[in-house]
Amino acid sequence: MSRARSPIGLRPFLPQDGAALAAIFVASVEEIAGEDYGAEQIAVWTARADDAQAFAARLAGQLTLVATLEGEPVGFVSLAGPERIDMLYVHPLASRQGAGTALVDALEKLAQARGARHLVVDSSDTAEPFFARRGYSAQQRNTIEIDGVWLGNTTMRKALPANDSAPPPRRMQ
Secondary structure, three states: OOOOOOOEEEEEOOHHHHHHHHHHHHHHHHHOHHHOOOHHHHHHHHHHHOOHHHHHHHHHOOEEEEEEEOOEEEEEEEEEOOOEEEEEEEOHHHOOOOHHHHHHHHHHHHHHHOOOOEEEEEEEOOOHHHHHHOOOEEEEEEEEEEOOEEEEEEEEEEEOOOOOOOOOOOOOO
16 A cells, blocks of 8 residues: 655744755756756856855845655745745755645745735746746846856746735845
8 A cells, every 4th residue: 555645844944954955955956957957057056055054044044935744854945035036946856746836835925925016036947847837927038157157047927916915015125
């Protein structure tokens, strides 16, 4: 008899999550995005997690949610400012189990409750179909440079339902 799949849990980022989320970031980029980006691109992209303290500080400075399976982190999403999804990464072993969907669903609801009228994300080529299925539309193609290496992504936008009881969006300084 097959075992029932454990439900995805969600919780806020905790200071002790830094190393685990950096490892999820690296595994996700190397194993999932590797089909859409070259080895040199993957290397400079994953190097952003080399300084675990700086990586954790970046997540701590944003609204960051962590997805868990059986109590262990398997993914995360972060909101920079009131309307920009900064990072969404799920460990390859937890891919296609609902963690990404649960994370973005929760983040959209939180952003809406805080008064956001839309969300914007600079999506990797790998994540673009995921965001498109969720109602995000491509706005522009971007090319970014990291340590002399160029990577492409697409700015995508999704309007959120009006929340008449929410305060106006707060602007980050």
